[in-house]
Amino acid sequence: MAAIGIHLGSTCACAAVYKDGRADVVANDAGDRVTPAVVAFSENEEVVGLAAKQNRVRNISNTVVKVKQLLGRSCGDPQAEKYIADSKCSIVEKTGKLSYEIDGKLVSPEDVAKLIFSKMKETAQSALGSDVNDTVITVPFDFDENQKNALGEAAIAAGLNVLRLIHEPSAALLAYGIGQDSPSGKSNLLVYKLGGTSLSITVMEVNSGLYRVVSTNTDDSIGGTCFTEALAQHLASEFQRLYKYDVRENPRAMMKLMNSAEVAKHSLSTLGSANCFVDSLYDGLDFDCNVSRARFELICSALFNKCIEAIRKVLQQAGLTADNINKVVLCGGSARMPKLQQMMKELFPLVELLNSIPPDEVIPIGAAMEAGILLGKENVFLDDEMLSVECSAKDILVKAVNESGDDTFMVLFPLGTPLPARRQHTLQAPGSNSSVCLELYESLAKSLVKEDDKFAQIVLQDLDVKEDGPHDILTVLTMKRDGSLHVTCTDQDTGRCEAITVEVAS
Incomplete structure (x- = not known):
């Protein structure tokens, strides 16, 4: 019995x-x-992988990168618009769908993903020596139904038999056998994934072999590419210092520096220094520069701090501290960086940092293990429930007021949170008020919250006026599998309580 686990990331793919x-x-x-x-198109063939990436300097307009960011998205989606603006490959909209325009032909994102899945399938089958197609595919928590469907359809088009789509953090826990070997007992785990284009942090509770998401957040403003760009900018400054030429406005030269910076970044995860050599970088001039790990860490110090600060935010969102975490699992190629691991050990001094499996291999290994588990069950293909996970379809937010009197919104259930789920939130209101109103909003991830997005409110009245501090209102929200939301608000001083149930919150 054999099966395949595939992780398609924004910058890399991996099969186990x-x-x-x-x-x-x-x-x-x-x-x-x-x-x-990376997929490169020419008149006669499509090239996938390293060869396509290395030749991108010469074939940039016909080379597709980061296709995962466009899968299942439509024109008008803020993330799609950002991707289109950054893409060196022309993207057009036709009959409501986005496609790449390559040599006058339209190529859909699903077709590009299909080619990558085909490459992964060939790689796995070559290693197994047989035509095995049973596969588990990983998806991020923040993927909506359209994105999941697009990913699944691309895999099926590549000839794979998709047993299940599994969330990336769950795959990471499976890779280490967490909750499988000793299913009794309850623990909190933090799954930290720093990929090429984003940082995803998920706090999960493991109880009797079951996984529950406590809090999750994805930041698209930071990823491994940011570290590569910072190093490339440093190399451009060094070239300018040596030769008095500024190559920052030269796209071809900067792409060469990015390629060299990426190789150096990878080397610095295991070596104390790395050599960056670029043949004919500008005006026939070769560039040779040595970068130490200490120099790289100094150049990227602000990025490292941002990566750690994101952990504190997710813990605060979950109502936990670093001491409440039992284990930390590292995923994503950029989580290999020694400085990042050192800073995480300082943040979690008493917590086991799981990195014995290379971080860029953790997720596909977990997917392959899930595939093995599924194949071990009878009638796996007849059980439709196994192909989907009930999740919240939108962000569920609570409205608050900051010290300046401005409205702020805190995400309680991020889009993609597996259900059922439970959250606790303490709402503070001025002690001079005799009533407090809790307002709940729903919104698609990353979009601005509008007044029209409000779907429920609950009011606590006849509160005792306080002069020595604010009212503390403990709010407990429980979202069931059917999307219904039960909300209970309790005044901590008087015990006065109100509750509502919204039939379909999201």
């Missing part, structure tokens, strides 16, 4: 195979265990 009770990542035809998620 499950056989004889264990899961292992397999190397591609170039000998690499991770394949760049």
